[in-house]
Amino acid sequence: MLQNIIEVRNLSKSFDISSKEPGLKGTIKHFFRRQTKSLKVIKDISFEIKEGEIVGFLGANGAGKTTILKMLCGLIYPSEGSILVSGYLPFSRKNNFLKNITLIMGQKQQLIWDLPPIESFYLNASIYDLDKFEAKKRIKKLSEMLEIDEELFIPVRKLSLGQRMKSELLAALIHEPNILFLDEPTLGLDINAQSNLRKFLQKYNKETNATICLTSHYMKDITSLCKRVICVHEGAISYDGKLDLLLKKLSPVKEILIVCSSEEDAIKLEKSGFTVKNKIKNEITIKIENNSITSSLKTILNNFDIEDLFINEPPIDEVIGKLLIKKDYDI
C-alpha cells in the first residue's frame, strides 16, 4: 500500500488586493485612501497524493493551480488549513524538507545568465551539500538523460529556450528530489522539446519513484504524464480522480465516419435508428455511445455494404476546455 506523501486539509489562501477607479479622480482617491479587499483565491480544498503519483492540476488562468503548488512547496504561507508534505509543514522550510523537493516554473530561471550552466550546477550541488564527486556523477547522469552535453559549457544567455529549460531541469534535479512541483514546464517549447521533456519526466518518475505535481495548459503534457487530475475552478476543487474516467464522462460518445459503397446504403443507414451527425452523398457520420461501440459496429458491418470506416476521438483540448468552465463533475 503506497503512503500519502502530500496531505492537504481545508486549505485556503487569501490575498489583499488593492483596487483603483479609472481616471484622475480615481488616481487621487487611490493616493489618499487606498482601498484593499481580501480575495480568497483558494477555498477550503482537501486532497492527498501518494508516493510516486503523477498528478496534473487543471484549471483556467487564475483558477488557483499555481497558488496551490506554491503553498505545497512552502513558497507562500497558507491563510487557513494544513499541509503536510513528506511529513513536513512546507512553510517552515526545514533544510531536510527543501532537500526533498524542487519547483520548476516555466520561463523562470535560476541559472546564472552570463555563466555556463555547469557553474550553476556546481553551485546548486554545494547548496544541497553534495561533494564534487557526487555532483559530477549526477550531472553526467542527468545530462545524458536530458541529452545535453556541449550546452553545459556555453553561457546561458546563448542557449535556446529548449536547451535552457533542460538546463533548468538539471539544476533543479541535481539533488535528486523525490517530490517535483512543475508549473507549466513546457511553456514556450517547440513540439520536439515538449515531447523530450515529457519522456524525461516519465523516465525520472520510473527510475526514482518521484512524486510529480504538474500544471500545464498543454493537454498533451497532462494526457501523457498524468493518470490522475485535480481540476481547480475558482479556487475550489471541481474534480479529483482518474483522467480517463473524466474524459469518458465529458465525452460519452464517439463519432464514426462510415463510407458506404453507395448513396442508397447511406440513406438506409440514416434511417436505421442511429444518431446521425451529418450525411454527404455516401459518407455518413453517426454518434455512438462508448459502451455500445462494439455491438453497434457489428450491426452496421453485418447489415450494410461498407467501404471504409473511421472512429474519431473528440479532440482532448475541446473536452478539457469544457471542464475549465464548469464547476462540478459528479463522477
Place this chain on the structure above:
Amino acid sequence: MISNLINRKIFTLLKVQYSNMLEYRVEIALWAISGIIPFFMLNIWTNNNLNESINISDTLLSRYFLCAFFVRQFSVVWVVFSFEEDSLMGKVSPYLIQPLNPFFRYFAQHLAEQITRFPFALIIAFFFFIFNPESIWIPNLSILLLSIVSTFLSFLIQFLIQSIVACLCFWTEKASSIERLLFIPTLFLSGLLAPVVSFPGYVKSWIYLTPFPYLIDFPANLLSGNETNIIGGLSMQILWIILLFPLFKKIWSEGTKKYTAMGS
C-alpha cells in the same frame, strides 16, 4: 556545521559570483571611478583651508580622503536594489526553496564584486599618489589588519541595514525608496564628505551614537593614521552588528510569510 557552511557553500558561491563579476569588469571599473567623491571633497577642503579649523594637516587630510575612498570601495552595498528587482520579478522564488538563505547569494555577490574592484581601486590610488606624492605612507601591519577588519565590519553593518530595508519589499514592494531616506544621513554623517571630527561638539556626540560614523569615518581615520579610539570604534561596530542581525532575522521571518511570489 558553520565551518562546513563557510568552507563549502560560501566558497563556491564566492567562486561562482567572482566568475560572474568578471563578465562585468568594465562596469566595475566604471563604478570604481564613480566613487571618487572623497577626492572632490579633498579639493574643496584644501582649497578653502578648511582643515585648519580642525587641526589636521593637508597630508593627513589627503590620506583621510584616500582612505575614505578605499573604505567606500569595499563597503558599498546595493542589496536593496538587487533584492527588490528579484522579488518583484519572482526571481527570488527558486532561491527561497533552497536550503540556503537567499541573502547569502547577495552577500557573496558583494564580496566577489569587491575582489573584482580591488585592482581598479589600486590603480586610482596610484594616480592619487602621483598627484599627491606627499601623501604616500605605509601603514604598519597591525593597523592595516585592523583597518581591513573594520572595513569589513562597516560592510556588514551596511549590508544588514540594507537587508532590513530590502525585506520591507514584502510589505511595500518599493523598498528602495525607503533606502533613499537613509542616503542623506549616510552621505553627511558617515565621513564621506567631511571627517566627523569637523562637526560641532554637541552634534558629534549624537552622531557617534548612530551607526553612520562607523561606516567610513572610523575605518578611514584608523587606516590613515589619524587619532582615533580603536577599541571604542571596533566595539561600536560589533555592537551595531549584534543589534541589527536579530532585527534582520525577525523581519525576514515575518516578511516571508507575506511573500506572494509575484511574477511567477
